[in-house]
Amino acid sequence: MSEKEKINDPAAFFRQYYGEMEDGWSKLWEQLLSSPVYAQAMGALMDAYLSSQQAVQTNLKKYMENLNIPTKDDLARVAYQVVQAEQKISELQKEIKGMKSLEAKLDLVLAEVKEAKEFQKQYRQQGEQKGLVDLEKKLEEIQALIVAKTGAKSQSRSSSKGDGRGSAKSQGQSADKKQKAKTETRQTVLV
Amino acid sequence: MNFNYGPFNYAGFSQEEAQRMAARYKRLTKLALHDPEPRVGQTPKDVIWTRNKTKLYHFHNGHVTRSTPLMMVYALINRPYILDICQGNSMVEYLIKEGFDVYMVDWGTPGIEDKGLKFDDFVLDYLPEAFSVVQERSGSAKVSLLGYCMGGTLNSLFAALHPELPIANLVFLASPIDFTDAGLFANWLNPETFNVDKMVDVMGNIPAELIDFGNKMLKPVSNFVSSYVHLWDKLHDEVFVENWRVLNHWVNDGTPFPGESFRQWIKEFYQKSALVKKELFLRGRQVDLGRITCPVLNLAGDKDHIVLPNQSSELAKHIGSKDYEFVTVPSGHVSLVVGKMAKEITWPKISEFLSKRD
Numbered sequence: 001m002s003e004k005e006k007i008n009d010p011a012a013f014f015r016q017y018y019g020e021m022e023d024g025w026s027k028l029w030e031q032l033l034s035s036p037v038y039a040q041a042m043g044a045l046m047d048a049y050l051s052s053q054q055a056v057q058t059n060l061k062k063y064m065e066n067l068n069i070p071t072k073d074d075l076a077r078v079a080y081q082v083v084q085a086e087q088k089i090s091e092l093q094k095e096i097k098g099m100k101s102l103e104a105k106l107d108l109v110l111a112e113v114k115e116a117k118e119f120q121k122q123y124r125q126q127g128e129q130k131g132l133v134d135l136e137k138k139l140e141e142i143q144a145l146i147v148a149k150t151g152a153k154s155q156s157r158s159s160s161k162g163d164g165r166g167s168a169k170s171q172g173q174s175a176d177k178k179q180k181a182k183t184e185t186r187q188t189v190l191v
Numbered sequence: 192m193n194f195n196y197g198p199f200n201y202a203g204f205s206q207e208e209a210q211r212m213a214a215r216y217k218r219l220t221k222l223a224l225h226d227p228e229p230r231v232g233q234t235p236k237d238v239i240w241t242r243n244k245t246k247l248y249h250f251h252n253g254h255v256t257r258s259t260p261l262m263m264v265y266a267l268i269n270r271p272y273i274l275d276i277c278q279g280n281s282m283v284e285y286l287i288k289e290g291f292d293v294y295m296v297d298w299g300t301p302g303i304e305d306k307g308l309k310f311d312d313f314v315l316d317y318l319p320e321a322f323s324v325v326q327e328r329s330g331s332a333k334v335s336l337l338g339y340c341m342g343g344t345l346n347s348l349f350a351a352l353h354p355e356l357p358i359a360n361l362v363f364l365a366s367p368i369d370f371t372d373a374g375l376f377a378n379w380l381n382p383e384t385f386n387v388d389k390m391v392d393v394m395g396n397i398p399a400e401l402i403d404f405g406n407k408m409l410k411p412v413s414n415f416v417s418s419y420v421h422l423w424d425k426l427h428d429e430v431f432v433e434n435w436r437v438l439n440h441w442v443n444d445g446t447p448f449p450g451e452s453f454r455q456w457i458k459e460f461y462q463k464s465a466l467v468k469k470e471l472f473l474r475g476r477q478v479d480l481g482r483i484t485c486p487v488l489n490l491a492g493d494k495d496h497i498v499l500p501n502q503s504s505e506l507a508k509h510i511g512s513k514d515y516e517f518v519t520v521p522s523g524h525v526s527l528v529v530g531k532m533a534k535e536i537t538w539p540k541i542s543e544f545l546s547k548r549d
Contacts, residue, residue, distance in 0.1 A: 015424070040384050046390065076303040077304075
């Protein structure tokens with residue numbers, strides 16, 4: 001800023017003046033603000049202001065009540081209830097969200113259980129079929145063994161008698177017994 | 192050129208001087224009469240959670256490279272957009288570019304129905320819910336917390352009362368913890384002269400203008416005069432004028448202090464220093480800062496007259512963290528988070544601290 005500007009521009013004049021005074025003012029204010037006197041004065045001023053406000057508020061409240069007009073406190077109460085209701089809605093939303101996610105999880109679990117059951121059923125069916133086939137084979141083996149044993153015995157008996165005089169009746173009875181035994185064995189195995 | 196009109200005598204001015212002066216008056220007129228309100232908090236974001244007046248913002252970031260999200264918590268007074276004041280001068284913007292997933296709690300503007308809200312509510316109800324929303328949204332169990340001014344104090348209470356939560360890191364910016372030496376405030380808020388009970392009972396919420404006046408009275412000459420004198424000096428500098436406008440907008444855009452919270456703030460913190468004495472109880476639960484064990488970064492401005500540096504630095508004596516770093520920045524309260532020093536020191540320091548522990 002040139003010397004001429006400082007002299008001729010009114011703003012520049014104040015700027016120059018302020019520049020020279022700034023430090024002094026700052027120190028002065030600092031001293032004042034840090035003194036207990038300032039704190040007491042501000043406290044007293046605030047106290048007086050609050051007392052007057054309190055009186056105004058009390059009178060205004062009575063006046064409003066007489067006129068059946070809601071006061072600031074009434075409005076605050078309603079607004080507070082709105083806030084509380086909003087909060088409850090928010091909590092409910094959260095719970096519903098939680099339930100929905102729980103429901104989704106339950107659906108997943110149910111699907112898994114269903115799948116497992118299906119698998120178990122298929123496995124059992126396959127197992128049963130395989131088991132039956134095995135049993136059939138074993139049964140046939142047993143039959144073959146029985147037949148082989150009983151056939152060998154009857155041959156040795158008839159050969160020990162040698163004359164072939166064994167009655168046809170007894171031979172027939174023996175064959176019936178064999179057949180019965182075979183049937184019973186088969187039934188037992190099947191059961 | 193020869194100008195001799197009225198009280199002004201520009202006869203001896205050079206053309207350049209006359210043009211500069213004319214430009215200055217023109218800019219001043221435009222500033223006072225025509226300029227629209229500055230646009231602040233412009234980083235794109237979504238509101239992902241609300242409770243009463245409180246909102247939780249999630250800033251858009253298409254290239255998150257850090258695994259731990261960062262939740263910013265601001266004070267109960269003024270607006271949190273100081274951390275995202277304008278493009279090119281925004282902490283949020285910087286951290287997003289650094290790959291952080293950034294969230295911010297905005298306490299909103301309390302109404303008369305909120306005069307009963309206490310620190311208990313913010314620390315035990317609001318913050319835990321916001322924290323879990325950040326966990327859910329980000330998919331990360333761990334969350335880092337950053338608190339500016341009273342936001343840091345709130346974070347310290349939250350962390351101390353929720354040691355079970357996976358707080359990854361705590362970043363404090365000009366946060367008052369120890370109130371035994373609170374400078375001029377200690378003198379003004381003396382219980383013998385300052386009747387906080389009467390104030391809250393009569394006023395309900397404490398008006399923003401009163402809070403603003405109290406803060407400005409800490410440096411009355413600087414705040415009420417020097418600020419405008421500097422503006423006058425630099426009216427020709429468009430960048431300076433823009434920055435001045437956004438900051439001035441923020442300073443005058445305060446929010447009321449919820450009445451019961453104000454009562455606690457003055458009585459428990461300023462008058463009793465209850466936090467560092469372990470005498471602070473929220474819903475019957477004792478606040479013990481020793482329960483804070485996560486890594487802590489603490490930054491303070493050496494010229495801060497609102498939160499004195501010693502009010503912040505004392506944090507180290509009370510927390511249980513072994514991983515602790517304290518950084519003093521050559522700045523004031525606001526210039527710690529916006530402006531030249533913030534860009535050169537504060538923001539890179541935060542990014543570096545969090546990145547190392549990511």
